[in-house]
Amino acid sequence: MASPQTPLRTLHQVPEAPGRLPLVGHVATLARDPFRFLMGLREHGDSVLLHLGRTPVLFVSDTELVHQALVAQGSVFATGRIFERLGAVFGNGLPVADIPTHRKQRRIMQPAFHRSQMGRYSTTMTANAEAMVARWSPGRRLVADTELLDLALSNTTEILFSSRLSDADRAEVHRSIPVIAHDVLVRAVMPAFLDPLPIPLNRRCDTAAARLRVIVEGILDGHYRSPQHHDDLLTVLVQARDPETGRPMDGTQLRDELITMLGAGTETTSSIAAWAVHEIARHPVAERRLVAELDAVVGDRPVTPADIPRLTCAEEILNETVRLHAAPLLTRRTVKPTVLGDIRLPAGTEVAFSPYALHRDPRHFPHPDAFWPERWQHIGSGRPRSFFLPFGGGAHKCIGDSMAWTQLHITLATIYRRWRLRPDRSHRVRQLPAAITRPDHLPMIAEPREPAPARAEGARS
Numbered sequence: 393m394a395s396p397q398t399p400l401r402t403l404h405q406v407p408e409a410p411g412r413l414p415l416v417g418h419v420a421t422l423a424r425d426p427f428r429f430l431m432g433l434r435e436h437g438d439s440v441l442l443h444l445g446r447t448p449v450l451f452v453s454d455t456e457l458v459h460q461a462l463v464a465q466g467s468v469f470a471t472g473r474i475f476e477r478l479g480a481v482f483g484n485g486l487p488v489a490d491i492p493t494h495r496k497q498r499r500i501m502q503p504a505f506h507r508s509q510m511g512r513y514s515t516t517m518t519a520n521a522e523a524m525v526a527r528w529s530p531g532r533r534l535v536a537d538t539e540l541l542d543l544a545l546s547n548t549t550e551i552l553f554s555s556r557l558s559d560a561d562r563a564e565v566h567r568s569i570p571v572i573a574h575d576v577l578v579r580a581v582m583p584a585f586l587d588p589l590p591i592p593l594n595r596r597c598d599t600a601a602a603r604l605r606v607i608v609e610g611i612l613d614g615h616y617r618s619p620q621h622h623d624d625l626l627t628v629l630v631q632a633r634d635p636e637t638g639r640p641m642d643g644t645q646l647r648d649e650l651i652t653m654l655g656a657g658t659e660t661t662s663s664i665a666a667w668a669v670h671e672i673a674r675h676p677v678a679e680r681r682l683v684a685e686l687d688a689v690v691g692d693r694p695v696t697p698a699d700i701p702r703l704t705c706a707e708e709i710l711n712e713t714v715r716l717h718a719a720p721l722l723t724r725r726t727v728k729p730t731v732l733g734d735i736r737l738p739a740g741t742e743v744a745f746s747p748y749a750l751h752r753d754p755r756h757f758p759h760p761d762a763f764w765p766e767r768w769q770h771i772g773s774g775r776p777r778s779f780f781l782p783f784g785g786g787a788h789k790c791i792g793d794s795m796a797w798t799q800l801h802i803t804l805a806t807i808y809r810r811w812r813l814r815p816d817r818s819h820r821v822r823q824l825p826a827a828i829t830r831p832d833h834l835p836m837i838a839e840p841r842e843p844a845p846a847r848a849e850g851a852r853s
């Protein structure tokens with residue numbers, strides 16, 4: 393924060409990032425190579441001014457400024473431009489809703505995502521992961537990102553909605569979700585005047601969203617037709633009553649929350665799982681440590697929730713994976729005038745930051761581009777606040793973080809208990825900008841591991 397002596401600057405006194413063009417502002421430079429552009433912004437200071445079209449956006453690279461916007465002054469910041477554009481897909485779901493609606497909806501849904509539920513959910517997660525690896529055969533080429541998207545989709549729909557999708561619906565989700573995850577990010581940075589125009593990007597994204605809406609309608613129909621009680625998020629939403637009016641949740645809001653969960657919970661988790669298997673395949677030391685840990689802790693039985701706290705190597709691998717492959721861009725918007733650092737911000741100012749770039753800042757992570765899971769053994773207290781934000785922060789922090797983290801541990805443990813995944817060298821994996829950075833395509837070869845050695849009584853990792 394600025395001390396009382398620090399003279400305050402206005403937004404327009406903040407230095408502008410290079411690469412601004414007439415009309416489009418920084419959009420073209422950002423679109424050309426988003427990762428390089430976002431990473432380069434810190435060289436121009438802790439805060440720089442971007443223009444997305446004609447809209448000025450304060451981009452912050454300093455962890456304390458990010459912390460102020462997310463947490464310390466969280467009540468004066470709503471989700472900004474990225475989330476607003478999500479409205480085209482998620483309607484008025486959690487990330488898009490106004491502050492009072494968000495607070496009310498989040499309070500209703502939070503218990504379904506509480507850590508205490510994970511033991512119950514893990515039965516489904518383990519069964520689905522076991523079913524995935526049971527379909528693999530030695531030497532077979534598989535498309536790991538597709539397999540893992542399918543797994544995350546089964547987990548989301550079965551755990552949260554007690555619903556199994558038909559093959560046709562699954563295929564539809566596979567087609568639509570990556571389109572949405574990519575296009576929503578592009579829509580968030582492109583100039584607002586393009587929003588209502590029937591350009592291919594908007595049409596593609598709207599069509600994908602409409603398809604997801606049909607699937608969600610089908611899930612809801614199934615819920616109303618089935619008489620038995622389910623202990624799931626969908627039932628919580630259907631049974632919720634407004635404490636003031638006693639009325640049930642509006643049908644549109646209910647659908648919007650379901651589509652949000654489907655959209656926000658699947659591609660994110662599957663992208664991180666895909667990056668994890670990709671990194672493990674390229675780092676034999678990490679793979680050896682993981683396999684040794686699984687032999688010691690899990691042995692030759694399915695993984696259980698009680699194993700997870702002991703899977704410290706898996707935890708390090710996952711931390712390192714979400715560090716390197718985080719959300720490229722997140723936004724907030726001031727709801728009233730405020731001061732961020734030494735900058736005076738009027739109401740309605742867009743503020744942006746990049747977990748991807750923060751996580752690769754050498755001030756916080758030495759050798760930031762290296763995949764080095766052991767670094768997490770040395771990361772303790774004394775780090776700046778908000779230096780590691782794989783799930784964002786503040787009131788809009790990912791509601792599904794515990795669910796994702798449990799799934800990711802179970803997925804890795806189930807795969808590496810019996811299999812190794814080798815990269816298919818015919819494809820060079822590229823990272824694509826999306827809500828969470830994702831691999832373009834991940835063909836891999838499944839090879840069975842040697843049988844695990846008999847587990848010594850009392851063995852520990």
Ligand code: HEM
Pocket residue numbers: 486487488498548652653656657658660661662664714719722723781782783784785786787788789790791792793795796797828
């Ligand atoms: C590894 C997997 C995941 C990652 C990396 C991830 C990451 C994120 C991030 C970065 C945000 C934005 C937070 C902010 O703006 O501060 C977010 C929000 C959200 N995520 Fe996740 N997420 C994951 C899994 C999930 C799962 C499994 C679900 C639910 C099934 C979920 C549901 C949501 C929802 C509903 C929001 C909006 C929350 C709000 O606005 O209150 N996510 N997530």
